[in-house]
Each structure stands twice: as C-alpha cells, then as structure tokens.
Amino acid sequence: MTETFQFKLLATDGKARRGEVSMPRGTIRTPAFMPVGTVGTVKAMYLDQVRELGADIILGNTYHLMLRPGAERVARLGGLHNFIRWDRPILTDSGGFQVMSLSSLRKLNEQGVTFKSHVDGALYHMSPERSIEIQGLLDSDIQMQLDECVALPAEPNEIERAMEMSLRWAERCKAAFGDQPGKAMFGIVQGGDIPKLRERSALALRDLDLKGYAVGGLAVGEPQEVMLDMLDVTCPALPAEKPRYLMGVGTPDDILKSVAHGIDMFDCVMPTRSGRHGLAFTRYGRINLRNARHAEDTRPLDEQSTCPATRDYSRAYLHHLIRSNESLGGMLLSWNNLAYYQELMAGIRKAIEEGRYADFMAETQENWKRGDL
Numbered sequence: 001m002t003e004t005f006q007f008k009l010l011a012t013d014g015k016a017r018r019g020e021v022s023m024p025r026g027t028i029r030t031p032a033f034m035p036v037g038t039v040g041t042v043k044a045m046y047l048d049q050v051r052e053l054g055a056d057i058i059l060g061n062t063y064h065l066m067l068r069p070g071a072e073r074v075a076r077l078g079g080l081h082n083f084i085r086w087d088r089p090i091l092t093d094s095g096g097f098q099v100m101s102l103s104s105l106r107k108l109n110e111q112g113v114t115f116k117s118h119v120d121g122a123l124y125h126m127s128p129e130r131s132i133e134i135q136g137l138l139d140s141d142i143q144m145q146l147d148e149c150v151a152l153p154a155e156p157n158e159i160e161r162a163m164e165m166s167l168r169w170a171e172r173c174k175a176a177f178g179d180q181p182g183k184a185m186f187g188i189v190q191g192g193d194i195p196k197l198r199e200r201s202a203l204a205l206r207d208l209d210l211k212g213y214a215v216g217g218l219a220v221g222e223p224q225e226v227m228l229d230m231l232d233v234t235c236p237a238l239p240a241e242k243p244r245y246l247m248g249v250g251t252p253d254d255i256l257k258s259v260a261h262g263i264d265m266f267d268c269v270m271p272t273r274s275g276r277h278g279l280a281f282t283r284y285g286r287i288n289l290r291n292a293r294h295a296e297d298t299r300p301l302d303e304q305s306t307c308p309a310t311r312d313y314s315r316a317y318l319h320h321l322i323r324s325n326e327s328l329g330g331m332l333l334s335w336n337n338l339a340y341y342q343e344l345m346a347g348i349r350k351a352i353e354e355g356r357y358a359d360f361m362a363e364t365q366e367n368w369k370r371g372d373l
C-alpha cells in the first residue's frame with residue numbers, strides 16, 4: 001500500500017520475474033492473474049469469493065460500463081469501487097478492443113472510433129482523450145491507452161499503420177491522463193507478428209516513460225510459438241523495472257510459458273466463460289463436464305483442493321447441473337476455475353522465489369498430461 005504507483009522486482013529466475021505492484025488501494029503480487037469483471041461483476045461469482053481465492057486486482061469493462069449504466073452515472077454514484085463494492089485495485093481496458101469486436105464499428109480514424117451501441121443502437125464516438133476521461137470517471141486505478149489491435153494473420157502495412165496510430169494515441173492518452181501519482185496509465189505494444197515493428201513500438205513507448213506496459217496484438221489467432229517469439233522481441237525492449245501485462249492471455253499453459261518469457265500480469269475470460277459452459281480446469285488437466293462419461297462419477301474434481309466447489313461436489317452432480325443448464329453449475333465451475341488459476345499463480349510466484357521455475361513448469365505440465373484418470 002503506497003501513496004504512489006510503485007513496482008518492485010523481488011526475485012528473478014531466468015526471464016521469469018517475481019514482483020509487487022504497490023498502489024494506494026492495495027498491493028498486487030506478480031505474476032498475477034486478473035479476473036475479468038465484465039459489467040461490474042466477475043460473472044457467477046461474489047467478489048468476496050474472488051478475493052478469497054487470492055485475486056489482488058480485477059478488471060473493469062469500459063465498453064460495457066460506458067454504455068450501461070454510463071460513466072458519468074457511475075461517477076455520480078461514487079465510482080466503480082463503491083458501485084461494485086471492491087476496494088482493491090481495478091484495471092480498466094480502454095474500451096477499444098471490444099468496440100472492434102462487439103459493436104457495429106462505423107468508423108476508425110486518427111480521431112478515434114465511432115460505433116453503434118449493441119445495447120440501444122445509439123451512436124458513440126470514442127477518442128483517446130474520451131477513453132481516458134471515461135476510465136477516470138470510473139475511478140480506475142490502472143487505465144489502458146486506446147489502441148488498435150489487428151487480428152492475425154494480417155498484411156504488414158496494415159499492422160504497421162495500426163501500430164503507428166496506436167503510438168500517436170499513446171501520446172494523446174498520456175497527455176489526457178496527466179499526473180496522477182496513485183494511479184497508472186499503461187501503454188500497449190503493437191506490431192503484430194513482425195519483430196521490427198514490435199521493437200519500434202516498444203522502444204517508442206519506453207521513451208514515453210509510462211508506469212507500465214501491456215503487450216497487445218497477441219492471442220488473436222496466431223500459434224502459441226509465434227506469441228512467445230514476439231515476447232522474446234518485445235520484453236527486452238521494455239524497461240525491466242516496469243510491469244508487463246500480456247493482454248487476453250490465456251490458458252494455464254500460455255501463462256506458464258509467458259511467465260518464463262518475462263510477463264508479470266495476465267487477464268483472460270477463459271476460466272469464467274468456459275466454466276459457465278461446463279469446462280473445469282484442474283491440476284490434472286481439463287475436464288468437460290458436459291460429457292456423459294461423468295454421469296455417475298461420484299469423485300469430486302480434486303479432493304485435495306481447499307476450494308469447496310472442487311472438493312465437495314461429485315462430477316455426476318456437476319454434469320447434471322451443466323446438462324440441466326442450472327446457474328449453480330456455472331457458479332461452481334467458475335469458482336473451481338478461478339481457484340485453479342489463482343493456485344497456479346501462487347505456485348508460479350513461489351517457484352520463482354525459490355529459483356526452481358523450470359522444474360515447476362515441467363511438473364505442472366506433466367500433471368496436466370495425467371488427465372482426470
């Protein structure tokens with residue numbers, strides 16, 4: 001807990017880093033997994049549960065909140081923390097990624113993005129400045145620059161155009177954010193799967209001397225090894241003393257490997273979204289509880305777990321709830337999956353502290369191969 005935003009490197013093991021982000025609202029132990037709080041809630045979870053599982057920070061969804069209930073309304077109600085009753089750090093995205101993936105995008109130019117709301121069809125224009133203003137109205141602790149993420153594969157000149165515009169938007173967001181010691185605005189490295197564009201983006205953002213850096217434009221359709229290769233180009237070009245956030249990543253395997261390539265922070269809808277669809281993440285791999293083979297399996301997902309959802313409910317019952325489309329099914333599997341992700345992060349942090357990350361990776365991946373027996 002500090003009056004200003006600070007990042008401390010506590011230990012390294014190869015490229016893996018164990019650190020700590022300190023902010024007025026709390027401390028974030030890194031490597032960290034940040035559960036996605038979509039419309040002001042981590043779907044199917046109580047935020048007390050999310051905290052109990054070990055989350056130090058959650059994500060707020062700017063795109064949804066600006067449309068409903070509206071950023072000015074959230075501000076009138078005392079900001080997002082009071083609204084959703086989460087008093088620890090919140091990271092909000094710029095809203096841009098979801099405009100491009102959820103809304104009917106009307107225009108994207110130097111000024112920003114113009115789109116029709118998927119809620120009521122109203123027209124919105126979001127500039128880099130307006131995105132920062134909205135995140136400020138939400139009283140967000142870590143705010144993301146507006147950027148343009150290009151899905152892969154893409155034409156090199158398209159990737160270059162989007163990367164250069166994102167750099168100009170980063171400067172505008174930095175100016176709009178100004179000087180807020182207890183908060184941070186992160187830049188987002190773009191450049192697709194082209195090393196020289198990645199390096200140019202990272203070095204230019206480094207010169208802006210921001211408090212933290214996200215690696216964007218990945219986990220958008222490229223193979224995992226391309227993503228990891230881009231981390232090997234991007235991370236060395238970023239300042240070692242600032243946190244690195246790999247956006248939208250990922251599966252447990254993606255996270256394990258990305259930590260080994262120098263990443264500190266992650267966000268992904270996978271544990272909650274796939275939980276609602278019946279997919280359970282366990283220390284022995286994934287289990288799709290929709291599958292009929294679980295119909296009479298009285299075992300819990302993992303009797304050694306401290307999470308009630310994982311330890312106390314039979315696979316037969318979970319199978320039944322998911323097949324019956326009962327809310328409790330999604331609730332229990334979201335609980336299990338977030339518990340697993342946070343347990344994985346705690347194991348990662350401990351292994352780096354003890355200088356045995358390579359062994360931890362190997363053991364974890366070996367266990368996943370066991371399947372659910």
Ligand SMILES: O=c1[nH]cnc2c(CCNCC3CCCCC3)c3[nH]c(NCc4cccs4)nc3cc12
Nearest residue numbers: 036059060061093097149216217218219220247248
């Ligand atoms: O360059 C990027 N710039 C900005 N955001 C990106 C995101 C969204 C990260 N999660 C935001 C959350 C904010 C709060 C609500 C939930 C999302 C990405 N997600 C992925 N892959 C996973 C993907 C998910 C869907 C399609 S790809 N790659 C991403 C790349 C970028």
